[in-house]
Amino acid sequence: MPTSHTDPVTLEVVELIGTVVARYHQEYEEAAAAHSLTGAQARVLGLLTLEPTPMRKIAEKLKCEPSNVTGIIDRLESRGLVERRPDPADRRVKLAAPTDEGRDTARRLRDSLHFAREPLGELTGLERTLLRDLLRRMLGEGPAPSAP
Amino acid sequence: MPTSHTDPVTLEVVELIGTVVARYHQEYEEAAAAHSLTGAQARVLGLLTLEPTPMRKIAEKLKCEPSNVTGIIDRLESRGLVERRPDPADRRVKLAAPTDEGRDTARRLRDSLHFAREPLGELTGLERTLLRDLLRRMLGEGPAPSAP
DNA sequence: TATTGTTATACTCTATAACTATA
């Protein structure tokens, strides 16, 4: 039963994943910088394009303290990419939402993220399906290897 | 020829890799914090355990400006985990090297990084070999699918 | 002249604690 954590194959997979992580982050930061955004600002902006979000919830997604979100939204707002709206249901809450320009910036940024797409070009459709199923199982997102 | 960058499988793989990256980073930061180190300090300390390294080269590995390395090494040095040594071959160069305590801390930190080992426990040896070969090809590290 | 490391400066992200306005 090959579940050892120190066999050569496992160690190499760990190292390869480390390489993937490093490349992913580097490209993400560069793509953000190309739009004059920091990584944190880019992440928040991307988050808000899904739906207007209370400050508190943004902090949870970012896994940081709520007080930090104030500054990040401040800077995005001062650039006209985000606005604060009142929540009709609870006057304590402020919803952060992207402006039209913010949505446009987020879209262009998303399109510029080539990583994990360029490299995947090396793999056939079958191999990508295989990779998807392996990653799914690894992440415990159900072993269901559905059809491509 | 399935090399599209927008088919459902590719998009899901991209998303899964994003999840892997997020989990990896989170656990790395937590492991570093458990040893009272920042992520950057932990990365540098790990780097130095491979070999004593000139300040300039550390900056290249971290992909940051050399001026930043001064502060990171300062903080590691003030805690007794790292020391600066002269380079006999070039008196301009300072080599950063871990102390015994630094090496010990780096080892304990490395042992505490469970990610990409725990999740891999879900996969059989054959599946891990498969995953390794897919990641290798994706990263352009040679298509050689050597035996497990 | 060019390179290595450092200093000085400014900005962003981070956590902590105290504050306000609502609930």
Added chain:
DNA sequence: TATAGTTATAGAGTATAACAATA
């Protein structure tokens, strides 16, 4: 009283520019 958001503060990482020592 409890919660949402903010402010104030301090520490760390980052880039830029200028500097001393050495090559």
